[in-house]
Amino acid sequence: MAAQRREPRKTRRVEAEAPRPRESVRARVHALLRARITSLELLPGAPLSENELAAELDVSRTPVREALILLGEESLVDVFPKLGTFVSRISVDAVLEAQFMREALELAALREAVTKSGAPDIAALRAILDAQRDALKAGDADGFFEQDEAFHRRLMEASGHRTLWRTVATAKAHLDRARRLSLPLPHRIETLVDEHTAVVDALERRDAARAEDALRGHLQGVFDDIGTIRASHPELFADPHEQPGSAPARPRVHPGLRA
Amino acid sequence: MAAQRREPRKTRRVEAEAPRPRESVRARVHALLRARITSLELLPGAPLSENELAAELDVSRTPVREALILLGEESLVDVFPKLGTFVSRISVDAVLEAQFMREALELAALREAVTKSGAPDIAALRAILDAQRDALKAGDADGFFEQDEAFHRRLMEASGHRTLWRTVATAKAHLDRARRLSLPLPHRIETLVDEHTAVVDALERRDAARAEDALRGHLQGVFDDIGTIRASHPELFADPHEQPGSAPARPRVHPGLRA
């Protein structure tokens, strides 16, 4: 495909189409690509061309490029100068670090939530659990993950920390990519909701120790699944024994998966 | 000052001046501005114009803009569309969150370091402490802070987590801006080195509980100082009762401090 054979964009937009330009183009592109990556719609290793994306989304390269830079900061893409940008492969190190970070932050927040949370928090959490069970029954994988995200996010809010979720979400993105691959295991998923429920139960009884144990076990279990996945999808993972200081697995040729 | 009265940049660079263009211009600008902000060379509230910075650094607006976007992600600058970009004021909420995050991550890492660290780690840490004491005697504030950063970074490496420092450093930046203001208190500073030493001592003895207590106390003490500072420099702090959801303290007029 030749680049940019599309007709030049009109500099003056028709006003019928832009009711809410409140959110910047960059933010929209960033959110879109992030969703595509974490949902595995874009597989690890897939190339992301600034030109192609700009053409597809009908915007200029500038906001696309800025979005890719931000995704690079989150390690969701790897940018190789003058070579190309690719969805990052799942790095064992990155997953380990993400798991560690998530565990440390969520457990610390939970300790505070035990004393700070109130009835509205518990009610909101239980509502999310109900929705998650519904999604499970309906076989709605996307909805299930949405509610999972909502649960952990709401749990952190219950601790009074409102801005910390961004950091946890960044770490969680790496774990989620791996978890998505384990979806075909339905028995595992049912367990997850039960584990969530145990956390809320302990939280409601203000039982700090039990809440902590429940959440820790839950997070550890999620992490353990990833090892199982790796065996069946090795091409999605980065070289396991890579030195972090050295060049980060530059692809010899444009790594496959194109189209 | 009128914008861009500088002569047009030569598109072809003289090659005598660029021996190592390995690091992108964006990365250099980002690092430079970050250093200026965390060192308080650029005070909270100070305006950062893409045009002015591009002219001063003799680069185009593009890498400057990209660097500012990254700093915005770290909450070190606030970008108000079509209005201006300003060094972020020290937000009490942000400092609280940074403190919480740092404490959670560093303590969790320390727990692992107690079992994983070895003699080389201890030796490296003690060397850093010596350097820190030297900087203290010499009255070298910048050097002191450098060694402080090195200490905490090395401590995290001793736990085996190599990539986690980036996250901690982002949080630490907000705390450091406040701490810089407390430098005139020399008695406090001497305490800091002693606290660091206590952590290493306990770590060497593999005394997890004592190491944890020492580090927790140290981090808490650092945090307590910030409250003291706030009284004497209120203009550097954001509105204390600001709703995080609402507009983030948009400046009525370009906030002063301009040259």
Next chain:
DNA sequence: CCGTCCGCACTTACATACAAGCCTTGTATG
């Protein structure tokens, strides 16, 4: 004197043009 309105000077957001590096592939040569 005071309020209102309008334009100007500044900003960032987005679009486009140009530069430079890497890989592939076709081609010529041994």
Next chain:
DNA sequence: CATACAAGGCTTGTATGTAAGTGCGGACGG
């Protein structure tokens, strides 16, 4: 046939041009 080489097409990096929003300040009317 194998290999060296060079050109071309792709990529991202940087530079610059254009659009559009915001607040300030002066002109103007009351």
